[in-house]
Every structure is written in structure tokens, then in C-alpha cells.
Amino acid sequence: MASEPLILELRNVFSGYGEIEVLKDVSLGVRKGQIVSVIGANGAGKSTLLKTIFGIVQPTAGQILFDGKDITKRSPLEALKIGISYVPEGRTNFPAMTVQENLEMGAFIRDDTRAVAEEIDALCRRFPILQEKRHTSVGNLSGGQQQMVEIAIALMLRPKLMLVDEPTLGLAPILVKEVFRIIQEINQSGTTVVLVEQNARRALEISDYGFVLELGAIRFQGEPEVLMHNTEVYEAYLGSR
Amino acid sequence: MTALARARPWLLWVAGGVLVLALPLQYSGGYAINIMINTLMWIVFALSFDLSAGHVGTVSLGHPAFFGIGAYLTALLGPRLGLGYLGNTLLSASLMALLALVAGVAFFRVREVSFAIGTLGAVIIAQLIANNAYDLTGGPLCVKGIARPEFAIPFTDVTLKVIHPLQYYYLLVPLVVFTIVLYKAMTSSRIGRAFIAVREDEVRASAVGIRPLRYKLLAFVVGGGIIGALGSFQAQYVTVVCPSEIALSYTLNLLIIVFVGGAGSLRGVLLGSVIFSVLPRLLEQGGALSIPPAYQQVAYGLILILVVLFMPDGIDGQIRRMTDKWHRSREVEVGEDV
Secondary structure, three states, rough: OOOOOEEEEEEEEEEEEEEEEEEEEEEEEEEEEEEEEEOOOOOOOHHHHHHHHHHOOOOOEEEEOOOOOOOOOOOOHHHHOOOEEEEEEOOOOOOOOOOHHHHHHHHOOOOOOHHHHHHHHHHHHOOHHHHHHHHHHHOOHHHHHHHHHHHHHHHOOOOOOEEEEOOOOOOOHHHHHHHHHHHHHHHOOEEEEEEEEOHHHHHHHHEEEEEEEEOOOOEEEEEEHHHHHHHHHHHHHHOOO | OOOHHHHHHHHHHHHHHHHHHHHHHHHOHHHHHHHHHHHHHHHHHHHHHHHHHHHHOOOOOOOHHHHHHHHHHHHHHHHOOOOOOOHHHHHHHHHHHHHHHHHOOOOOOOOHHHHHHHHHHHHHHHHHHHOOOOOOOOHHHOOOOOOEEEOOOHHHHHEEEOOOOHHHHHHHHHHHHHHHHHHHHHHHHHHHHHHHHHHHHHHHEEEEEOOHHHHHHHHHHHHHHHHHHHHHHHHHOOEEEEEOOOOOOHHHHHHHHHEEEEEEOHHHHHHHHHHHHHHHHHHOOOOOOOOHHHHHHHHHHHHHHHHHHOOOOOOHHHHHHHHHHHHHHHHHHHHHHH
């Protein structure tokens, strides 16, 4: 696994909002085909990291490489076009639209309606709950079903890299398990996943590699077993159950 | 689906069109036609407002500024530039679209309530300027004597001067049709889906490659332009433009029409425009319900409260719920037959 090439690389990236600097000199690499978790406390910069990779927030310094190409200055639209998708934090869907329409929105940048329809059919076969609720407004679905739709929206363009921000926030434990299972399945079908999670233990369990972000900088990194056995990481993020 | 069911929306539009064209011919008095002109104006005004408020979810309280300034442009520039009706209308429309673009770039930096309050401030300032820039606007003395539209009839020496309300009514119809067609085309296309996506979840909209600012501006600019054209019509219709045309009371009426009628719905806004233009007139003395002046506002307020209480998603929402129920009950019947 470790010999796989890097699909994503950040070199000395600084980023933030206006005067406020959130990411301070972050360097990291994500290998193709892996699930990589980013864990850390609230305000550590986890979400900003994903937004910076996706292009919602532009880095103030440093370099971002995707598949070996420099993508430092790019819009979310360009990120989508080269195969990066992003599932924002919280309940982020279009509640007044049906599941079908939400999925269509996921392919908004594509004009080929036939291909889009086929993609939706394929997703509905893969995740039966989507088929079952296909013509229901997403606002009327349960929290877990909504999260499912939110992930599916990001799959519509068949991304090479999916950035997922706190997918289990506010979900019941049984649904948390289901969401992680789905992320694993997506990964197994070839999509590299960068996962930001508060639920550090669970996230590391399904990950190939992990980063610990503290105050906007990478504090620790390593394979999950290494991180779990690191006393500091354990006490700060994994200790209490 | 039967052929009739498929043709029904078209039949409705044709019937509506015939009604709009034929109805004023039934009335000889200027009063009734004046109400009808007013209703058409509110349709144009409210649909333009709804593009932003109902679809993109950006509720501006400043839309009357486009109307009032559009009217002033025609009043002040029309005579100097010697433009006809169409020229005046297009000038007001394009300058108000431009103003919407500039104002949009500034105001869309803030969101929701801050945005609403900011645009409210802009109307107040615009009205203050209209009231106090005597040299330019005449202040509260208004700009008077605006020329009535004239049309040279091709191949003849005859010029048709628009004087009677009935003529003004038919002069306004093309703008109404244009607004409805543009509204429908925008909202039922890819653009419309992007509007709704921005309204529903701006962050997620960006995540699927939509640029929220672009669509907010688009709706605002198109709406501003159309309302500018409407202001120009108003100036040439009443031939007087006063600071009261940049009125916050228009905002209130827009909010009632759109949110009680049905935000984001063509049918809702059309119904809202008709109901809330005609209803106050019915309550007037001599109107069908003829309520003493002192109680007119009270009655109007009560009706509003009742509508909001019993139709929480607006008139359009109520109709949709009723038709859904009807369809479901029919499906059950059909199911039993099988």
C-alpha cells in the first residue's frame, strides 16, 4: 500500500479567512486508494483543510498537488472537473428537492443528461435506500438517510478523491457504523477518501493512515496502529470512550 | 396521461391570455381599468422580486428603488434625450440592471437579515435624495408633465398618442408577457435549479460547482432591470414622478404578494398579485364589500392574519395540498377498479 503514488500532496500550506490564519505550514501526502483520516479538536483547522484542498478557501502560501499536478490556485468548479469532490459538514443537501433531484444537482456541471440519468440509476442500484426514497423530498428523510444522499451527491461525478467533513455528526451510533461502512465500500471501488472526523477512534479503525491536526498544524501522523499506541494521541483524542 | 390532461396547462395559459386581453373591454370606466393596470404592474413587480426572494432566497427590501429611480430616469432623461416609449423603457431597464449589478456586488457580501437591512437602507437613502435634490428632482414638488407615449404608425402620417387607460393597459401587456416568459424560462431551466440550490444550501451549492454569487446577481440584475422598465411605464402613465415612488410601502406589498401568494411559484405570485391588488379596492367604499374607511385597513389586516393562519405555506401551497389530496383519492379509486 505504501508504495502507491501520492494522489494529493500539500507542501507548506498556509490558509485562513482574511486576517485569521488557520492552517500554518501544513504538509501532508495522501496515497492513491487509501482512506486517510484527519482528527483533531474543534477549531484545529480540519474543515479549513478540506475547504483549502477543494478551493472554497484559497491558500495564502504553499503548494497543493493533485496527481502530481499543481492545483494550488483553483476554484471548486475546477476541483470537481479534475476529480475532487467534497461533502461539507452538517446537514448539507437540498431539502426541498427529491433524492433524484439532489443527485442531479451533484452532476450540475455536466450537460449530458443521459449519462447523468445512468449514473443515478447506478447509484440507486448500489444503495437501495436511494431507490426506495428516490422521489421523496430529502427534507423528509431521517438523518442517516440524508447523510447517505449527501455522500451520493458527491459520488455523481465519479471522483478520484472524495473529501468528507464530519459525516457522522449528530447520527445515532448504529447509523455511524453504517456511514463508515459505506465510506469503506466507496473506497474499495477505487475512490481515495480524506475523512475529517470527531469520532477519532472509529475513523482510524477504517483508515490506512491518519493525521492529527492541532492548532492548524500537523502534530502527529502515521498508520492507525501507530497513532493509537502513541500516548499523547491516545490521551488527547482516543482515551475516553 | 390523456391528451386533455397534457393539454391542460396550455389551455389554462390560452384562457388566461384571452381573459387578460378581453376583460378590460367589458369596462368603460377608467376606474376598473386602472385597477387592472395596477394588477398587471404588481404581477411584473412581484415576479421580478420573487426571482430573488423566492428562488435564490435573497430577500431584498430595496426593490422599490429600481422602480422609483427607473421612473425618475424616464422623467428626467426622457425629454433631454428625446427618447420614445421603447427607448425610455430600455434606458431605465438597462441602467437599473446596471445599478442592481453594482448594488448586488456590494450587498451580497452580507447575508440574510444583514442583506435585507442593507437594501432597506438603500431605499431610504434614495428616497431622501429624491426628496431633497430640488434642482434635480424638484423634491416633493415632483417632476410633472412627462410626455405620453406616441407611436408613429408605419406607412402613414398618423401618430397614435397613448392617452386612455385602456391604451395604457394594452401598452403594458407586452412587458407582462415578457416578464412571465422570462421568469418561466429562467426558473424551469438549469439556471432555476441553481437558484433553488443556492437558496436551499449555499455551501453545498458551491460543493457541486455552482457559484452562488453569480446566481444571486443574475436574479437581482434581471429583476432590477424589469422593475426599471416598469418604473418607466409608471412615469409615462401617470406623467408625474414623486419621491413617494421610491416607497417602502411597495416593499410591504411585495412581501405580502410573494409570501402569502406563494414564494418561488409562478402560480402563487400571479394569484397573490391579483388578490392583493383587487382586494383592497373591494374593501373601499363603492367596492363590492364596501367597508367604512376607518375599518378598511383593519379588515385587510384581519384577512392577512386569517390567510397566514390557515394557509401556512401560502395560497399556492394550499392549492398544491388540495390537488395532491385529490390526485391521491383518485388513485385509490382507480386502484379499487383494478
